[in-house]
Amino acid sequence: MGRYEQQILPRILNKTCDDRQLEPLRRRVCAGLAGDVVEIGFGSGLNVPFYPAAVTRVAAVEPSDLSWRLARDRVSAARVPVQRAGLDGQRLPFEDGSHDAALSTWTLCTIPDVAAALGEVRRVLKPGGELHFLEHGLAPDENVRRWQRRLEPLQRRLVGGCHLTRQIADLLTAAGFTVTGIDVFYETGALKALGADSLGVAVAPPGAG
Ligand SMILES: C[S@@+](CC[C@H](N)C(=O)[O-])C[C@H]1O[C@@H](n2cnc3c(N)ncnc32)[C@H](O)[C@@H]1O
Numbered sequence: 001m002g003r004y005e006q007q008i009l010p011r012i013l014n015k016t017c018d019d020r021q022l023e024p025l026r027r028r029v030c031a032g033l034a035g036d037v038v039e040i041g042f043g044s045g046l047n048v049p050f051y052p053a054a055v056t057r058v059a060a061v062e063p064s065d066l067s068w069r070l071a072r073d074r075v076s077a078a079r080v081p082v083q084r085a086g087l088d089g090q091r092l093p094f095e096d097g098s099h100d101a102a103l104s105t106w107t108l109c110t111i112p113d114v115a116a117a118l119g120e121v122r123r124v125l126k127p128g129g130e131l132h133f134l135e136h137g138l139a140p141d142e143n144v145r146r147w148q149r150r151l152e153p154l155q156r157r158l159v160g161g162c163h164l165t166r167q168i169a170d171l172l173t174a175a176g177f178t179v180t181g182i183d184v185f186y187e188t189g190a191l192k193a194l195g196a197d198s199l200g201v202a203v204a205p206p207g208a209g
Contacts (some may be wrong), residue, residue, distance in 0.1 A: 004044040009067040009160050012110030014044040015091045021189055026050045026105065029134040029199055038124060038190040040089035040090070040117065041107025045071030048078045050206065059085035061092065089117035101125070108171065118175035125204040132179060132201055137168040139196035140184055147193040155194075168198040177202035 027050045027160075034054035039047065042060035044067045051058065060082055062068055068084050075082045086093050089104075089111050104123045111117045121131055139145050148164040155162050172179050179202045187195030 002049060004153050005160055006064070007066065008069060010044070014046075014067065014070045022046075022187075023050075025134055025187075025197070025199060029105060029132050030103065031130055031149070032130070033101050036066065036098070036209075037084075037101045037103055038092065038094065038099045038121070039103040040121065041104060041110065042071065042084070043067050043107075045074035045082070045103060046080075047103060047154045048074040048082060051078065051080055051177075053079065055080045058082040059086065059094065060145070061086035061089055063087045089120060091116075092120040092124050093161055095124045096123055096184060097129075099124050099126065100129055102129070102131040103133075104131065107137060108133070108135045109164070109166055110160055111160060114166065114171055115175060118171060118177070122176050127204060127206045129204045130201050131204070133168065133172070134197065134199045135166075135168045136164070136168045136187075136195055136197050138164075139192060141192075144192045144196065148196075151193055164193060172202040176205055178205070 027045050030047055030050040030052060033052055035056050036059070037055050038061060039059045039061045042062040058080060062084060089107070092114050102125055108114050108117070125131065139148060145165070151162045155164050169179050169182055179200060182198055182200035184198050186192050187197050
């Protein structure tokens with residue numbers, strides 16, 4: 001990673017993702033989380049205020065040291081213990097079936113090998129464990145998709161490898177999850193190409209390990 005990715009991008013993301021308009025979405029995606037939770041792409045901890053009381057512990061997985069530092073006040077104020085427990089969603093340092101639930105918000109766009117990351121989330125979830133997701137990806141409308149394909153190379157360069165055209169539901173299904181609920185919509189106030197969101201819950205198979 002260069003200086004831009006290490007020193008500048010995490011500050012930009014901390015500001016742009018800390019948007020009051022996104023708070024209802026963060027509250028929705030966190031609703032129903034319980035027990036030991038792994039959050040991949042923890043960033044600067046913007047979901048922390050929305051963890052429900054039923055969450056007992058959060059294992060934060062985040063490669064950026066600066067993002068973790070920017071999360072400090074939110075982590076200190078958290079109602080549940082939050083520890084930085086890993087650096088890379090593609091290789092989770094946890095036992096099989098060790099977590100009750102998982103959380104990922106606006107992160108599957110950026111992880112280089114997203115299939116590997118989802119395989120890891122599935123592995124560390126207990127059978128039937130839930131992955132709560134809120135991700136942007138391929139838009140439902142072809143005219144928006146055309147813009148996404150045009151903009152994606154620039155987006156990847158400027159936003160740390162962020163893709164615009166990943167098909168979130170398909171990726172989850174291919175990783176062995178059952179998507180039990182999904183809401184696909186355009187984020188209010190965002191360009192449609194950048195804000196085609198999928199919010200929902202995907203369940204790990206019974207007996208997955
Ligand atoms: C757009 S930010 C979203 C941060 C946070 N989830 C939020 O909702 O504000 C994407 C995050 O994914 C992280 N990330 C990038 N590659 C990753 C990887 N291989 N494993 C886990 N997280 C990764 C980035 O460092 C960044 O914090």
